[in-house]
Amino acid sequence: MTTAAKAQHRFVPGQPDMWAFVLFEALVFTAYFVVYVVCRTRSLDLFLQSQAHLDLRVGVFHTLVLLASSWFVARCVQAARERSFRAALTNAYLTMLFGFVFLVSKVLEWAAKLDEGFGFTTDEFFSFYYFLTAIHFLHLLIGFVALGIAVHQLWSPARRSQELVETCATYWHTIDFLWVLIFALLYVMR
């Protein structure tokens, strides 16, 4: 197929079922975000003061790490499509690596905050901070299961379901874009 023909052939990446999940989860998270913003507007000073204890550079680092992981899993899908399965596996492993870097870094950030005396019940801002980052963390852990399934598929010629690999990638990207929003709400917005 020529590139032009490819571009005209529209397809749903992965299972449409996963897209239903993605949209539903996005709605649920949006609900959490709206509650956060509303609570924020009710206690502006508190939220601003507490937010100052977060390190913006750490937030940026986390975002960059997940963006890179997304890039790698997108490359993985492309490679699998071109039937370059070794390249696809390498990219999948790189996705896992960057995902792991995020996990470790996030735990270190939590440890640092706890060390400074900011816990889940310290104040409303920190309740939201731990809640949003923890629920995201949980989704990320599930993301490793998804990547595991993708790697399992890519490993053997007997499997290699393109649909399944794309489905797993779709889930991973969702974790990435949810973080982009969490980053803006917790670290950047004033």
Place this chain on the structure above:
Amino acid sequence: MNAISDKRMMVVWLALSAITLTQLGVGSVDGGQALRPNAALTAGAIGIALFKVRVIIREFMEVRHAPVLLGRLTDLWLALAGASLLGCYLVGTV
């Protein structure tokens, strides 16, 4: 690998990362010690975030090549998220 697709994805990744790096600048706007809400900064932050998310969806998640309905649904969600988040913020801080 399809060279064009590969290059495009790299450009997208670099652009998203560059935008993220510029957000470090927020820290210097107020030294991270802002004790007053800043509507412009917030609108910018949320707007940029939604833009980044849309790029991730359309490029990395390949919705650009998906049936139009999927693109519309994701855009609808983005619009909903933007309107509700910004709306609640502005209503609450005005």
Place this chain on the structure above:
Amino acid sequence: MSDSAAGTLPEERSGSLLRKVAWHWRYDEKRELWIGWWTLVVFYNLYGLLFFVITRTQPPPQPSLSPAEIAQWFADRHHGLLYGYAIVSIVGGATAVMNATLAYSMRRMSVSRAFAYSYLVIYALATLPGMLIMGVVCSVGAMRPDRDPALMSWLYDFAFLSFEGTMGVFLIGSLVWMAAVLLDENRVFPKWFGYLNLCNALTEVVVAPAWIFQDGVFAWDGEIAWWINMGVFVTYTTVFLTLLRRLILREDFGTGPLPELSQ
């Protein structure tokens, strides 16, 4: 069950509802499945009525009420609590039929029977925190209105923590169903329902902070721990009731992939 293999069934009667029901009662080989399904529908509606309207224990009140306010809360609901939970204690056994119907869906799948059995056990146990403890404790509270408010306060916490905070059972149950759906090759349920089970499971995790907070969005009556959670749960319940109905319509009592509905 009547012998319908040779197509010797009397023709399904058209006519009044009563005649149709009678026909199905005598000849429909899916009779038990339909009884199970209707039990689910009736029970969930009854449950909503009992908890939200008659006893008015849902939406939940604030954890941060004072003992005097709590005593007043019980007093305001005196008759509703006693009569409402009396009804619950009578019909509560219907959950057996409901859970059996849900487990049946997993038996029809190509996956191990262990999924269905695990689900049955989990949800059988779930009746306690999901209904009965709340019923007993609230009835105890309502039974003697002049009880010491400090004791009422104790009962109040016990009732609501046990009811709102113990979502863990449903979490595991949802994961079991999710795994079954995703691994199933008989196409009993669409894959997106497996993912919806994951959504439901995750929102159950979100309820956990209710054990820690006495006010705010994470308390047992909070916007996040209750309201959003409830939104997901209601969606989930409506969806699986609809899918179960489709399952029963499609059921061919075989062991292979379920045929699709011809529409």
